[in-house]
């Protein structure tokens with residue numbers, strides 16, 4: 001389990017021939033151990049950049065990211081943190097099990113432990129029977145499950161996701177949401193994810209960070225204290241979706257807490 005502190009993060013992108021682009025300004029977020037936090041906001045508000053800085057994939061120009069009190073630096077992402085991309089990025093020449101194993105091959109684990117973890121995470125995502133199937137033999141949802149299993153195989157304490165389910169149809173996306181909620185509870189993983197989908201934020205998150213653009217700042221942090229499973233047809237859930245939609249609409253006048 002891991003706690004994440006984002007303390008005063010700023011970021012500029014330097015562009016040839018153009019003025020530097022100020023993408024993030026003084027971002028401060030506290031993410032408790034085992035919590036699930038969504039980052040929402042208008043396109044270009046810096047959501048992916050912020051996630052990449054938390055992941056240690058991108059440098060910041062000011063501020064610090066602390067994981068359990070230790071500073072995270074670009075290029076130092078370890079096995080304790082997994083990243084799920086928008087595309088499943090499965091290797092077509094490897095089976096589902098082979099793709100999952102890819103996530104742990106460099107960890108120096110004995111072969112028997114690798115086998116155990118591959119079996120365990122494929123079971124966790126309901127794909128034990130498809131261990132020997134190749135990506136082209138799997139549906140979009142199953143591929144997404146393999147990608148999730150690959151992320152979980154290193155037994156990360158933190159799972160970062162950049163719109164991982166946006167390419168799935170609504171029914172499959174809902175199934176994946178249920179999987180993530182179940183797995184997060186079972187493994188006590190701290191989750192930070194970026195989404196354009198307000199409903200996804202409400203269904204998955206304990207807190208939603210709303211960014212406002214140019215430069216990206218934290219407009220507010222919205223706590224969600226609804227019990228799981230959060231079926232969007234339930235009145236409390238649909239109310240929360242409507243409320244968050246209003247708050248995350250950057251044209252709407254809402255208080256700025258940070």
Ligand SMILES: Nc1ncnc2c1ncn2[C@@H]1O[C@H](COP(=O)(O)OP(=O)(O)OP(=O)(O)O)[C@@H](O)[C@H]1O
Nearest residue numbers: 013014015021023042043044045046047048049050
């Ligand atoms: N490597 C880069 N070099 C220069 N500019 C960049 C780079 N990466 C992102 N940007 C710019 O930074 C801004 C924020 O981008 P980012 O992808 O973080 O936003 P976002 O909120 O995730 O957007 P979207 O919702 O459209 O995915 C954008 O204006 C983008 O053009």
